[in-house]
Amino acid sequence: MSLPAVTPPDFPPPYPQGKPNLSPGQVVRVRSGAAPGHIRTPWYLRGKTGVIERICGAFGNPEELAYNRIDGPEVPLYRVRFTMREVWGDTTERAQDTIDAEIFEHWLEAV
Amino acid sequence: MPHDHHDHDHMSPSGHPYRADNDVPLSYWQTMEIAVRELLVEKGITTPVAVQAEIDAMDARSPADGAQVVARAWTDPDYKGRLLADGTGAMEEMGFKPDALKLVVVENTDTVHNMIVCTLCSCYPRTLLGLPPDWYKSRAYRSRAVREPRKVLSEFGVDLPDSVQVRVHDSTADMRYLVLPRRPDWTEGWSTDKLAQIVSRDSMIGVALPSTP
Numbered sequence: 247m248s249l250p251a252v253t254p255p256d257f258p259p260p261y262p263q264g265k266p267n268l269s270p271g272q273v274v275r276v277r278s279g280a281a282p283g284h285i286r287t288p289w290y291l292r293g294k295t296g297v298i299e300r301i302c303g304a305f306g307n308p309e310e311l312a313y314n315r316i317d318g319p320e321v322p323l324y325r326v327r328f329t330m331r332e333v334w335g336d337t338t339e340r341a342q343d344t345i346d347a348e349i350f351e352h353w354l355e356a357v
Numbered sequence: 358m359p360h361d362h363h364d365h366d367h368m369s370p371s372g373h374p375y376r377a378d379n380d381v382p383l384s385y386w387q388t389m390e391i392a393v394r395e396l397l398v399e400k401g402i403t404t405p406v407a408v409q410a411e412i413d414a415m416d417a418r419s420p421a422d423g424a425q426v427v428a429r430a431w432t433d434p435d436y437k438g439r440l441l442a443d444g445t446g447a448m449e450e451m452g453f454k455p456d457a458l459k460l461v462v463v464e465n466t467d468t469v470h471n472m473i474v475c476t477l478c479s480c481y482p483r484t485l486l487g488l489p490p491d492w493y494k495s496r497a498y499r500s501r502a503v504r505e506p507r508k509v510l511s512e513f514g515v516d517l518p519d520s521v522q523v524r525v526h527d528s529t530a531d532m533r534y535l536v537l538p539r540r541p542d543w544t545e546g547w548s549t550d551k552l553a554q555i556v557s558r559d560s561m562i563g564v565a566l567p568s569t570p
Contacts, residue, residue: 286529288476290503302459305531323530325461339507343523348530 261307262351266322272298274326274354284312287353291345295357296328299346307350322351415488420558423485423535426451427561428553430462431540444535453484460485463526464537465563470517471524472510472563473534474502480528482535486558493562503527513564536563 268274278293286308304320326349331341367374383391397403426448430437440447444460460482463471475481476499481489492498501509506523510516517523526534538560544552559565 286477288527288529290476302530302532308530325532334504339505340519340523343506343525345503345525345527347527348532350530 260352261310261319261321263319263321264304266301266304266324266351268298268301268322268324268351268354268356270298270300273357274298274324275357276326276349277353277355281309283309285309287349288347290333291326291328291347291349294328294332296326296332299325299327302348305350323348324351324354325349326354415483418483418485418487420486420556420561421553422453422487423482423558423561424553424556425549426453426485426535427537427556428549430537431544431552432549437537440537448485455484458531458533460535461526461532462535462537463524463563465539467539468520469522469524470510470515470563471526471534471536472502472506473526473528473536474499475528476500476503477527477529480533482533482561484533485535486561490558510564513559515564515566536561538567541567 273295274297275295276287276291276293280292302323302325305323306316307318307321310316310318325346327344327346329341330338330343330345333345369375394403394408398405398408426440429451430440436447436450439450440462441464444462445455447462448455448460465471475493479489479494479499481493483489498509503525506525507517510523528534538556540552541555544555555567557565557568560567
């Protein structure tokens with residue numbers, strides 16, 4: 247997995263608010279930034295490309311909640327589906343098996 | 358001799374080896390929990406009775422609750438439709454309180470097998486299954502379930518043919534997952550109560566199939 251050695255200057259991006267900007271079926275890439283703090287985007291999925299499986303709704307941002315900033319806006323959350331081949335490459339058990347994970351919108355970019 | 362233990366010098370009268378007493382100091386977090394709890398009681402924010410009531414409520418939940426939901430979905434197609442479309446609403450319909458989290462129910466079929474993990478910590482559908490088993494919280498399960506799910510399943514006794522797709526669900530945020538296992542063919546005509554008896558905890562996590570009678 248290739249990750250930048252330092253946090254890129256545009257990271258983290260502004261937290262999205264209100265309505266989701268992505269839709270089911272859309273192809274997205276998980277940002278590969280390495281921001282400090284309480285991040286609920288697993289390392290093994292950063293930089294990986296998947297498909298939005300569903301919109302979960304908007305939820306409190308764990309990156310803010312972890313520091314007791316509880317009044318911030320809710321952020322759209324998605325379930326994103328990745329193939330095992332995308333996540334683990336050729337060493338996977340079966341390429342077409344999948345992993346679904348919940349990812350907040352500011353960690354996703356449309357491909 | 359009731360048991361086959363060999364170190365006879367360390368046997369209790371029951372024939373079991375003695376277990377060492379846990380005379381170890383409290384950990385940092387155990388001390389912290391006691392200190393915060395005592396402060397909350399001293400300041401009148403909570404009471405020991407209220408704390409115990411919460412613990413009792415947590416212990417009262419068990420996989421039998423999830424099994425009722427599954428058995429109903431197996432016998433009531435309309436309910437199954439609602440459960441898959443809106444897990445939270447369907448569990449509330451049966452009297453289970455979802456807390457602040459949303460329930461997503463994923464269905465096993467003859468071509469899809471679902472399996473639940475929380476790689477980041479130990480998120481688990483506690484409302485329907487009670488407290489998670491220790492192995493669910495272990496680093497081995499949490500890391501291997503996403504890396505080699507078929508091997509993990511095989512260790513649990515579930516060997517899937519290549520024609521079945523494995524879908525792993527990583528509970529990374531506000532969703533909680535319950536697997537709706539496949540209803541076994543040999544249960545035709547069974548009542549909902551009888552069906553609930555064969556729905557095991559592990560089958561609702563997706564690491565087992567419904568038990569055989």
